[in-house]
Amino acid sequence: MDDLKNTSFESTTIENKAIQPRLLLQALAFTVILAFCVDNRSPNKRMPIFQAETPFSEVVGNAVLEKAAEEAKLPISDLHLIDIQQKTWSNQCLDLGKPGVSCTKMPIPGWHVAVASREQRWIYRTDTSGNAIELERSMRE
Numbered sequence: 001m002d003d004l005k006n007t008s009f010e011s012t013t014i015e016n017k018a019i020q021p022r023l024l025l026q027a028l029a030f031t032v033i034l035a036f037c038v039d040n041r042s043p044n045k046r047m048p049i050f051q052a053e054t055p056f057s058e059v060v061g062n063a064v065l066e067k068a069a070e071e072a073k074l075p076i077s078d079l080h081l082i083d084i085q086q087k088t089w090s091n092q093c094l095d096l097g098k099p100g101v102s103c104t105k106m107p108i109p110g111w112h113v114a115v116a117s118r119e120q121r122w123i124y125r126t127d128t129s130g131n132a133i134e135l136e137r138s139m140r141e
Contacts, residue, residue, distance in 0.1 A: 056084050056111060060130035067133050068115045068122050083114035087125070094125040094134050112136075 061081055069076045087110055089095045093103035094110065110127040123136040 056086075057130070060111060060126055060128070061113075063130040064113045064115060064124050064126060064133055067124065067135075071135065072117065072120065072122070074117055078117050079115050080117075081113060082116045082121075083112075085112040086110075087112045089125065089127075092132075094127070094132060096125060096134050096136065108132075 061084075065076050065079050065081065068074075068079055072079075089108040089110055091103040091105050092108060093101060094108065097103070108127055110125060110132075113124045113126060115122045115124065120138060120140055122138045124133055125136050126133045
């Protein structure tokens with residue numbers, strides 16, 4: 001009877017020893033997976049809602065200057081970009097309502113651009129590519 005008890009104890013011990021390395025390997029695998037999945041940034045950092053993939057480009061700046069020069073009937077050399085702010089417009093009309101135009105509601109990343117000459121200032125709204133450029137307002141200085 002004692003032999004029967006010792007045999008079952010020994011087999012249980014052998015099974016426990018065989019399970020321990022498997023548990024250690026599983027724990028190690030889960031730790032490695034967790035380490036790769038968890039972001040290293042501090043949770044207190046605030047990230048902006050919109051981040052431009054590219055900074056304000058010279059192409060967009062030139063397109064705004066060309067449009068301002070055309071509308072003001074001035075040479076481009078008389079105009080300067082004086083302020084550029086990143087914006088996200090709420091619709092395809094760049095948040096400028098136009099009579100008779102239907103604007104699709106969707107976020108449009110873009111720019112709020114101020115252009116100036118010696119006597120006048122213009123504020124334009126654009127999308128990120130400069131394909132859509134709309135005059136918001138102009139002011140005499």
